[in-house]
Amino acid sequence: MAVYTHVPAEDIDVFLARYDAGRLVSAKGIAEGVENSNYLLETTGSSDNDEGQRFILTLYEKRVDEEDLPFFMDLLDHLGARGCRVPRFIADREGRRLQHLAGRPACLIEFLTGISVTEPTAAQAHAAGMALGELHKAAQGFAQQRPNRLDKAGWHALAARCGSDLDQIEPGLAGRVRDELAWLDAHWPSDLPQSVIHADLFPDNVLMLGDHVTGLIDFYFSCTDIRAYDLAVTHSAWCFSNDGASWFGDRAAALGNGYSEAHGLTQAERDAFPTLCRGAALRFLLTRAYDWINTPADALVTRKDPTAYLRRLDFYTHADAAELLGA
Numbered sequence: 092m093a094v095y096t097h098v099p100a101e102d103i104d105v106f107l108a109r110y111d112a113g114r115l116v117s118a119k120g121i122a123e124g125v126e127n128s129n130y131l132l133e134t135t136g137s138s139d140n141d142e143g144q145r146f147i148l149t150l151y152e153k154r155v156d157e158e159d160l161p162f163f164m165d166l167l168d169h170l171g172a173r174g175c176r177v178p179r180f181i182a183d184r185e186g187r188r189l190q191h192l193a194g195r196p197a198c199l200i201e202f203l204t205g206i207s208v209t210e211p212t213a214a215q216a217h218a219a220g221m222a223l224g225e226l227h228k229a230a231q232g233f234a235q236q237r238p239n240r241l242d243k244a245g246w247h248a249l250a251a252r253c254g255s256d257l258d259q260i261e262p263g264l265a266g267r268v269r270d271e272l273a274w275l276d277a278h279w280p281s282d283l284p285q286s287v288i289h290a291d292l293f294p295d296n297v298l299m300l301g302d303h304v305t306g307l308i309d310f311y312f313s314c315t316d317i318r319a320y321d322l323a324v325t326h327s328a329w330c331f332s333n334d335g336a337s338w339f340g341d342r343a344a345a346l347g348n349g350y351s352e353a354h355g356l357t358q359a360e361r362d363a364f365p366t367l368c369r370g371a372a373l374r375f376l377l378t379r380a381y382d383w384i385n386t387p388a389d390a391l392v393t394r395k396d397p398t399a400y401l402r403r404l405d406f407y408t409h410a411d412a413a414e415l416l417g418a
């Protein structure tokens with residue numbers, strides 16, 4: 092589930108009155124997602140569209156810093172203006188996009204159609220690769236920067252906070268993480284092109300109709316970092332079974348081809364790709380492990396399995412760029 096903050100429908104109706112978005116017809120909590128509280132709103136429609144409209148109402152919980160919201164809002168405006176299918180933050184009648192509701196920062200967001208796939212096909216992975224390449228192209232010229240808090244220094248900090256509790260997840264995991272961090276410290280590339288990246292383009296953040304991408308959502312980890320690292324994150328999320336036990340080379344080749352068609356990879360990016368994938372696998376292993384250790388087993392939110400990313404890390408440790416990118 093992901094409704095941490097419950098808002099009575101009457102309060103949502105009062106909130107909506109600030110916008111030219113019509114009156115509330117229904118408000119449903121959205122089960123998917125783990126970070127924020129999301130509601131799907133149906134309204135009677137705005138003054139220039141009386142057909143009824145849908146919106147997403149998001150209340151920001153622990154991991155999104157209110158000070159970062161203007162970066163995300165401006166980025167989505169920039170990408171949307173350049174043809175990317177991303178949701179816009181909606182301004183109220185006074186031009187404000189950021190509000191507060193039930194004690195939380197809150198925004199009204201454009202609703203995009205489409206569903207997120209759970210078992211992507213190669214054709215869908217190709218479309219996701221193209222959408223990521225188009226995003227990177229459209230991001231050129233976006234002047235703002237946001238540091239990646241989950242960069243290599245952030246992984247060290249997370250590993251230190253987890254400490255020996257990692258061994259409760261799997262015996263030996265603390266040592267494995269320590270060794271991997273040391274390896275990445277010695278091999279992490281320092282001279283690859285940087286860009287604004289999505290940094291969390293999992294299948295649940297890509298809305299699709301058939302083989303077509305209809306929306307990219309959930310930009311709350313977007314930041315400035317190594318551009319090809321974004322492809323590595325996407326690769327780790329799209330090219331394995333959920334438990335990390337099975338690898339799908341056809342999806343990986345399609346993802347890489349889609350990205351190359353829309354944007355392209357330099358030789359240096361290709362050469363560094365296995366290292367970037369190891370970093371991506373460790374990043375999600377650590378955030379999942381931290382949540383696993385710090386979320387009670389009976390909490391309402393579903394904990395994601397850290398070992399699914401340990402299996403991916405095992406795979407990436409022995410793979411080369413040609414195997415990972417299908418060429």
Ligand SMILES: Nc1ncnc2c1ncn2[C@@H]1O[C@H](COP(=O)(O)OP(=O)(O)OP(=O)(O)O)[C@@H](O)[C@H]1O
Pocket residue numbers: 093121123124125126127128129147178200201202203204207295296306308309311
């Ligand atoms: N703009 C949108 N248009 C349509 N549906 C949306 C939109 N934004 C969010 N959703 C729906 O809400 C769900 C949760 O959204 P989102 O992924 O942003 O939440 P989250 O809590 O940040 O999750 P996580 O970080 O775990 O992916 C999505 O899976 C999707 O079903």
Ligand SMILES: N[C@@H](CCO)C(=O)O
Pocket residue numbers: 125126291293375378379395
């Ligand atoms: N995509 C992340 C969770 C939210 O960012 C994961 O699957 O671990």
